[in-house]
Amino acid sequence: xxxxxxxxxxxxxxxxxxxxxxxxxxxxxxxxxxxxxxxxxxxxxxxxxxxxxxxxxxxxxxxxxxxxxxxxxxxxxxxxxxxxxxxxxxxxxxxxxxxxxxxxxxxxxxxxxxxxxxxxxxxxxxxxxxxxxxxxxxxxxxxxxxxxxxxxxxxxxxxxxxxxxxxxxxxxxxxxxxxxxxxxxxxxxxxxxxxxxxxxxxxxxxxxxxxxxxxxxxxxxxxx
Amino acid sequence: xxxxxxxxxxxxxxxxxxxxxxxxxxxxxxxxxxxxxxxxxxxxxxxxxxxxxxxxxxxxxxxxxxxxxxxxxxxxxxxxxxxxxxxxxxxxxxxxxxxxxxxxxxxxxxxxxxxxxxxxxxxxxxxxxxxxxxxxxxxxxxxxxxxxxxxxxxxxxxxxxxxxxxxxxxxxxxxxxxxxxxxxxxxxxxxxxxxxxxxxxxxxxxxxxxxxxxxxxxxxxxxxxxxxxxxxxxxxxxxxxxxxxxxxxxxxxxxxxxxxxxxxxxxxxxxxxxxxxxxxxxxxxxxxxxxxxxxxxxxxxxxxxxxxxxxxxxxxxxxxxxxxxxxxxxxxxxxxxxxxxxxxxxxxxxxxxxxxxxxxxxxxxxxxxxxxxxxxxxxxxxxxxxxxxx
Ligand SMILES: Nc1ncnc2c1ncn2[C@@H]1O[C@H](COP(=O)(O)OP(=O)(O)OP(=O)(O)O)[C@@H](O)[C@H]1O
Ligand SMILES: [Mg+2]
Numbered sequence: 001x002x003x004x005x006x007x008x009x010x011x012x013x014x015x016x017x018x019x020x021x022x023x024x025x026x027x028x029x030x031x032x033x034x035x036x037x038x039x040x041x042x043x044x045x046x047x048x049x050x051x052x053x054x055x056x057x058x059x060x061x062x063x064x065x066x067x068x069x070x071x072x073x074x075x076x077x078x079x080x081x082x083x084x085x086x087x088x089x090x091x092x093x094x095x096x097x098x099x100x101x102x103x104x105x106x107x108x109x110x111x112x113x114x115x116x117x118x119x120x121x122x123x124x125x126x127x128x129x130x131x132x133x134x135x136x137x138x139x140x141x142x143x144x145x146x147x148x149x150x151x152x153x154x155x156x157x158x159x160x161x162x163x164x165x166x167x168x169x170x171x172x173x174x175x176x177x178x179x180x181x182x183x184x185x186x187x188x189x190x191x192x193x194x195x196x197x198x199x200x201x202x203x204x205x206x207x208x209x210x211x212x213x214x215x216x217x218x219x220x221x222x223x224x
Numbered sequence: 225x226x227x228x229x230x231x232x233x234x235x236x237x238x239x240x241x242x243x244x245x246x247x248x249x250x251x252x253x254x255x256x257x258x259x260x261x262x263x264x265x266x267x268x269x270x271x272x273x274x275x276x277x278x279x280x281x282x283x284x285x286x287x288x289x290x291x292x293x294x295x296x297x298x299x300x301x302x303x304x305x306x307x308x309x310x311x312x313x314x315x316x317x318x319x320x321x322x323x324x325x326x327x328x329x330x331x332x333x334x335x336x337x338x339x340x341x342x343x344x345x346x347x348x349x350x351x352x353x354x355x356x357x358x359x360x361x362x363x364x365x366x367x368x369x370x371x372x373x374x375x376x377x378x379x380x381x382x383x384x385x386x387x388x389x390x391x392x393x394x395x396x397x398x399x400x401x402x403x404x405x406x407x408x409x410x411x412x413x414x415x416x417x418x419x420x421x422x423x424x425x426x427x428x429x430x431x432x433x434x435x436x437x438x439x440x441x442x443x444x445x446x447x448x449x450x451x452x453x454x455x456x457x458x459x460x461x462x463x464x465x466x467x468x469x470x471x472x473x474x475x476x477x478x479x480x481x482x483x484x485x486x487x488x489x490x491x492x493x494x495x496x497x498x499x500x501x502x503x504x505x506x507x508x509x510x511x512x513x514x515x516x517x518x519x520x521x522x523x524x525x526x527x528x529x530x531x532x533x534x535x536x537x538x539x540x541x542x543x544x545x546x547x548x549x550x551x552x553x554x555x556x557x558x559x560x561x562x563x564x565x566x567x568x569x570x571x572x573x574x575x576x577x578x579x580x581x582x583x584x585x586x587x588x589x590x591x592x593x594x595x596x597x598x599x600x601x602x603x604x605x606x607x608x609x610x611x612x613x614x
Binding site for chain 2: 052054055075079081082083087093097106109110111154158
C-alpha cells in the first residue's frame with residue numbers, strides 16, 4: 001500500500017527554485033497496475049524516485065505499507081530499496097563488467113543472502129524472464145531488450161512488493177518494448193504491485209488505472 | 225556483505241585493470257622492497273661486524289700504548305707482571321708490520337705479527353696442521369713461523385706438507401711450524417693473509433721488539449671489568465700518565481657497534497618508509513579517480529540497496545587489496561634484492577621476519593588510511609545524482 005499526501009519537491013539551484021512536484025496525493029493499493037503519463041519535465045521521474053525511496057519529498061507525507069518514509073534514516077531507505085522495491089530504469093543501469101547472472105545477484109548481496117542461494121535465485125529469476133541461456137553474457141553482449149530483461153530479473157529477484165518502472169521501453173524498439181511490457185504485466189498478475197511511467201499513449205491504454213501529471217500536479221485519473 | 229566476497233570483487237577490479245593497478249602498486253612495491261632490503265643490509269652489517277669482533281677473541285681487552293716522552297713502549301719482560309694479575313688468562317703482545325715472504329721463487333706480500341704463545345687463545349686462533357708458537361720459540365728466539373691459509377695458498381699452491389718447509393721473510397730464513405685454520409672474511413678483509421712469528425725474532429723482520437699493542441684476556445665475561453681495572457692501575461703505575469695508554473673493552477666495542485648499526489638500520493628503514501608513504505598517496509590518487517569513474521556504478525549499487533557502509537567497505541577493501549598485493553610483490557622483490565646484493569656485491573644482508581611483517585603491515589595500513597577519504601567520497605554520493613552521472 002502506497003499513500004502519498006500533498007507531496008512537494010523543490011530543487012534549489014542557486015537562487016532559482018524548481019518546483020518539480022507541487023502537492024501530489026496518490027494512493028496505490030497492493031496488487032494494482034498503474035500507469036503514470038505526462039509531458040516531459042512534468043515531474044514523473046521525480047515522483048517515481050520518491051516512491052522508490054531514492055529521494056525524500058520536500059514536504060508532505062509518504063507512507064509505504066503504513067510506515068512514514070520521511071522519518072527513516074539513510075540505512076532504512078537502503079533497506080526498503082533492497083527488500084520492498086524493484087526498480088526498472090529506462091537506461092537499464094546494469095553493471096557493465098558483470099555478467100547477467102552476477103548483475104542479478106547484486107541486490108541479494110546487499111540483502112545478506114549467501115553465495116549458493118544467491119546463485120540459485122538469480123538463475124531462477126533469469127529463467128523467469130526468458131534468459132536462462134544468457135547467464136554468462138555481459139551487458140554489451142546482449143540486445144537492449146535482453147538487457148532490460150536482466151534488469152527486470154534483478155528487480156524481481158528479491159521478491160519485492162512493488163515494481164516501479166520509469167519508461168522501461170523508452171530505449172527499445174516497439175517489438176521488444178511490447179515484450180517487456182507483457183513481461184511486466186505477467187509479474188503483476190502474480191501479485192506484484194506495478195507502477196509504470198510511460199510516454200506511449202497506446203501502451204498506457206493497456207493499464208486499468210491511468211494517472212496524468214502536469215507541472216508537478218495530478219491533473220487526471222482514469223480507471224478503465 | 226561477506227569479507228571474502230568483497231575481496232574477490234576488489235581483486236576482479238584489479239585484474240580488469242592490470243597495468244593501472246601495477247603502476248598504482250609500484251610505489252608500495254618499491255617502498256616495501258626498499259624497507260626490507262635496506263634493513264637487511266643494516267642487520268647483515270651488524271651481524272658481520274659483531275662476528276668479526278667476536279672472532280678476535282672473547283673476553284678480550286686491547287691495550288694501546290702511546291707512552292710519554294721517550295718512553296713509548298713496553299718490553300716483553302714487563303708483561304710477566306701482568307700475567308700475575310687476578311683473572312688474567314692470557315697476555316699477548318702484538319707487533320705488526322708488512323713483509324715479503326718467499327718460497328723458492330714465489331713471493332707474497334703479507335702481514336707479519338710477532339707475538340707469543342698466548343696469542344692463540346687471546347685472539348681465538350686455532351692451527352689446522354702443525355703447532356702454534358711455543359714458549360721455547362719465544363725464549364730461544366727460534367726463527368719459526370705459523371702461516372695463514374691464504375699465505376699458504378699463495379706460496380705453496382697445492383703442496384700438502386707445508387710444515388717443515390723453509391721460507392724467507394724479508395730475506396731471513398724461517399721454518400714453518402704450523403698452519404692456521406681459515407677464518408674467512410673475503411673482500412680485502414681477509415683474516416687468513418698473515419704470518420705469525422715469535423716476538424723475540426721480530427728484530428730482524430720488524431726492526432725491534434717495542435710493544436705498543438697488547439691483548440689481555442680475562443678468564444670469564446664477568447671478570448673483564450675487574451681485569452680492565454687492574455690493567456689500568458698497572459699501566460698508570462708504569463707510565464704515570466692516563467693519556468699515554470688506552471684500554472679497549474670488547475664488550476664496549478660491541479655495544480658501540482650495535483648502537484651505530486641500529487641507528488643506521490632505523491635511518492635506512494625510515495627513508496624507505498617515506499617511499500612507502502608516497503606509494504600510499506599514489507593509491508589515494510588512483511582511488512579518487514576510480515570513485516569518479518565509477519560514480520554510476522555506485523549509484524546503481526545504492527539503488528539496489530547498498531548502504532553507505534557497503535560502499536565504504538567496497539572501496540576500503542579495494543585499496544587494501546591493492547596495497548596488500550603491492551606489499552606481497554614488494555616482499556618478493558625485497559628478499560630477492562637482498563639475495564642479489566649478497567651474491568653479486570658481497571654485501572652482508574640478513575632478512576628477518578619482523579621487518580618483513582612490519583613492512584607488509586604498514587603497506588596494508590597505508591592502503592586503509594589513504595583509502596578512507598576516497599571511500600567516504602564514494603559512500604556519501606547521492607544515489608539519484610550518481611545515477612544521472614554520465
Ligand atoms: N536534480 C535536479 N535538480 C534540479 N532540477 C531537477 C532535478 N531533477 C529534476 N529537476 C527538474 O524537475 C522537473 C521534473 O523533472 P522530472 O525528471 O521529474 O521530469 P519527467 O516528467 O521525468 O520528464 P521526462 O519525461 O523528460 O523524463 C524538471 O523541470 C527538471 O528540470
Ligand atoms: Mg523522467
